[in-house]
Amino acid sequence: MTAGTTTPYRSDLRAGRDGMAQLVRAEWTKFRTVRGWVLGMVAAALVTVLLGLLTASGSHTSCSKGPVEVACPTPPLGPDGQAVSDKFYFVHRQLEGDGGITVRVTSMTGQIRLADLTPGVRRVVPGVVPWAKAGVIIKESTRQGSPYAAVMVTGEHGVRMQHNYVHDTAGRPGGVSARSPRWLRLVRSGDTFTGYESADGRRWTRVGTVRLAGLPSTVRIGLFTASPGDLTVTQGDFGGTIAAARFAEATAVFDQVGLEGRTSGGAWSRDDIGVTTELDGSSHHPGGSEQSGGRFTVTGVGDIGPDEEGRSIENTLSGALAGLIVVIVVAVLFITAEYRRGLIRTTLLAGPRRGRTLAAKAVVVAAVTFVAGLAAAAASVAIGTRILRANGNYVLPVSALTEVRVVAGFAALLAVAAVFALALGALFRRSAPAVTAAIAMIVLPHILATASVLPTGVAQWLLRLTPAAGFAIQQSIPEYSHVLGNYVPQAGYYPLAPWAGLAVLCGYAALALGLAVFRFRRRDA
Template sequence: MNAFAKTLRAEWTKFRTVRGWVIGTVTAAGVIMALGLLPGLQGSCGKHGPGSECVLPVGPGGEEVTDSFAFVHQPLAGDGSITVRVTALTGLLPGPNPDEPRPGVVPWAKAGLIVKAGTGQGSSYAAVMVTGDHGVRMQHDYTHDIAGSPSAVTATAPRWLRLTRTGDTVTGAESVDGSSWTTVGIARPAGLPATVEVGLFVTSPQYAEEVNESLMSGAMGGPSQATGTFDHLAPQGGWTGAAWQRDSIGASSNGPAIRDSGFVRDGDVFRVTGSGDIAPAVPGAAGTGASVTQTLVGTFVGLIVVVVVGAMFVTAEYRRGLIRTTLTASPGRIRVLAAKAVVVGAVTFAAGLIAAAVVVVLGQRVLRSNGVYVHPASTPAELRIVAGTAALLAVAAILALGLGSLLRRSVTAVTTAVVVIVLPYLLAMTVLPTDAAQWLLRVSPAAAFALQQAAPEYPQVANLYTPPNGYFPLPPWAGFAVLAGWTALALGAAAVMLRRRDA
């Protein structure tokens, strides 16, 4: 232990006395802070005076939600059920001209039956529905989703739906003929009052599609609209007998040019048109605003700098012939390599920790001052992002050190380190098709960028879940494990070769 402490002290002395390594580390931290705090994304939240602030409703679980839909409803006191047949689900998508939408239905367009605590946004609910491309679903309280039959609704294959409330329990069922029923799901929405609002609903979320299948090539889209056609509407139980009332919850008529009134009743047939979604709110092309991840755009540039410092920390000694002096003063070669790894990792971690903390705290303020809505992250998530960014930089620097020890030549080592660590991220973000990019971000050291993900992905929410929008294909610590594995492999190989080769 004494010997390692002396070696560690010697390596630290080397690092702090070489101006280029110190400047490089400071530069990496400075770049991360500068790019995170410079004005970047622009938005309109709060930019048009009082009332223009962006405020999202909060669901029963405390999460931000989207709660926007067309609602045809009556009060239900106590227990009861409602049955309907859905005969069609059609829609409109954004076209090249905003005033000329094109026919189409987004995959998560929804039409069906809903029981809701009230008409206020964010109130608890349970719903059974048909969707554009995901069959029948039972959803409740925004984050819960249960799959029913996968069949789509057509004129020749309508779908019967039933929603039954019994106390605090809501049961969703489906049928192909209105006689034989299959339970889709059972839900217990949080805090349903004795009298709830129950009826038909239709909504259609933001439409977005990738351009040229590249993660950084952008997206096109906009609000969409859906129309559900219903008949055989049959309420039973504690209904008040009030007339059917139509509401646009959350001002849901934000779709492309609406061609009808939004609610048309022709005898037994109801046609309801709506736009929006009932789901968790997410950042991204098909969502709202940005996440904390967007403040750390400078990490990529900082990573290049620390990779160069990490590789040069060992190759500089080979270039100048000083490695012989080092190994003479500290005969334990593995001990020298370990001490270098500890020093470059600790210094880089400290610099990255300071930079990430500054950016995560102040970068959100910059985005909000630019009118960008920033989804708040929990304190544990922010701490993980800050510490994870520092760990990403530190372990990448150690990986570059291992490559430098293996290759010995500065230019070769730095080039290889950049190709192995940095290039995969650049290719995934700018060049490769989505599937190839996602694969590369699973197997390369760039997988560790997943440590910066701030927003969860929801299967029932359509969005472009790509790195430019703050999403990565692996969970945070799984991505870090990939980088750690590469680093262990490089250091292990460097240790073996260091013992076998002459200085």
């Protein structure tokens, strides 16, 4: 082969690339010259933004103490910038440098307030909620949101090691009683914290080891008890669930308390971390502790963990369904209009490779939709969150990466849905059945799953198995395994992870496009 010659194989590749690029340019020219399609995409973006901002404008939050309206409390932020709950009763001493604490927990009891059956008569029953916690903790300070590591026994989830609010490691299952006490130990060595458990105080099992970088040499070390509220979930009259949280407190008994390292002497310090005060300065549902010799009885309320009470950034995307419907209509018309007007033959003369022609249409409609969706989502989130905050709503903070994923993911959701609708248009060759099918497969399952119409299990399966799974890409606040929450679609939680949900929608779009190409090649125009 002489220098400067081109092999036929390379020529075919270049011709294929050039041919595909020409098809994409032709389809883009066709799209932008049809005013209705361009205005449709603009309308999809506008309706998404306007409905989102309208919803944000109608959302107001206010708080009061008795008859007096006060500013709503803002949750503390944890070490990673997330909103956290940091409310518990703390019996502690100062620790300088390395050291540790060992205790035996011999009892955990509590009380739960249930719904009153008789007006004015409080109904309180004995009981411990599943995630009530009692154990040992090393914490940077008594400031809410400061870093910590803790080993604890829980109401129904055995021994756990938790740190910095969102991290949880399971130990051995089982509860605690005088006949079956649980020994707990937490040791600091530099930035490394190791938790242990034992049934007899002699044979120890490591629960977990974590690293907390940046903690000062002087920290607080001691005992704690906390009890989140009792969550009652009932079935609604028309499907879905109704969740109600009620007050609960826990009381734990500790003995055999041993400290290692340089700790402060004298009496133990006691702090009711995060306690709510009334207008007269008194504490609302305070905790407390009693000491008799080496035996401590500690009562606490609240929780140490992530806080999910507030608005999430995806609440500003309430116009998504309306915008998606407009996108579906435009995407379907992008192919069916050519059949209706008899222009498909001209299109195929310009690009006889039918699969490439359909692929070029898919590239154009996906790109246009992605740009429109990206602009709409960015505007809705940026402006909508400001409106929510101005109306007294607390917007749960997320990382910049999560916000980018929600915004770009929403745009990708619309783009993939547009390709899916285009493929249905090519399969049906008529607008009405293609639009109906796309809405029935993407929009309707989402409405049914999130509108408290179906039982929770059915709603979750709909969002696993249908193209509506793609909406999971919008979820910004994750589901935590160590928090008793109402993690259901009606509350904005999806059964699949964000990218997994979008992958389901992509799978449907790829399948529909493949079938459309197969049929496109085998049928006359």
